[in-house]
Amino acid sequence: MKIEHIGLWVNDLERMKQFYETYFKARSNSLYKNEKTGFSSYFLTFSTGSRLEIMHKEEIPANASIQTGYAHLALSVGTRTEVDRLTEQLTANGYPLVSPTRVTGDGYYESVIADPEGNLIELTTD
Template identity: 55%
Template sequence: MIKIEHVGLWTKDLEKMKDFYCRYFAATVSELYHNPKSGFSSYFLTFTDGARLELCHRPDIVEGSKDVFGFTHLAFSLGSKEEVDRLAYFFQDQGFPIQNGPRTTGDGYYEAVIFDPEGNQLELTV
């Protein structure tokens, strides 16, 4: 069964955004993930229905950069590493090149990344 696993959002102020969603939408928050090599930091917020929002921050993202503030990716949960691999290579064969992965990320996700026809980033994850 394929389901949307989470939606990612680039933020200017990670703590302020975390506090907003926790306060006004009753989200529970994960521990802060930080990758010192890339400068990437994120929180996963979980809402009462199980939906999740990943708040992302990287200091090199500023107005006018390649990555922009706002929604960054849509993640689909596929249920297994094998299914991630299968679908990633299927998309590649269909003309949608794998941008990253399949791999295990620093925060423990097994994922592959592709772009949809309009360049929106899609994460295929377990």
């Protein structure tokens, strides 16, 4: 069994697509849009084949972000050097650093940054 993809509701579909393409080399499919429902999405594919579906709907209930669920997205970027480099690049470009690079209690080398909409991304080694 494998996780086929993870879905993430976003406010600004194009900005979020550009963010993941720029910093994580994701490749996007064509925009899917359902005019009847106001739903649109992109599937972003990473080099390992993992996929993230970023989704937008014209009318998301006001309390949609107040729910149990998504805590963070962990992306393995390879080496400690790459975690350091990407953390520095993202913070230099204005993305908030939530947790600086460190070795966690369970042995991961990681940092945590926030994407353009405040979703947490854990940058980690393999």
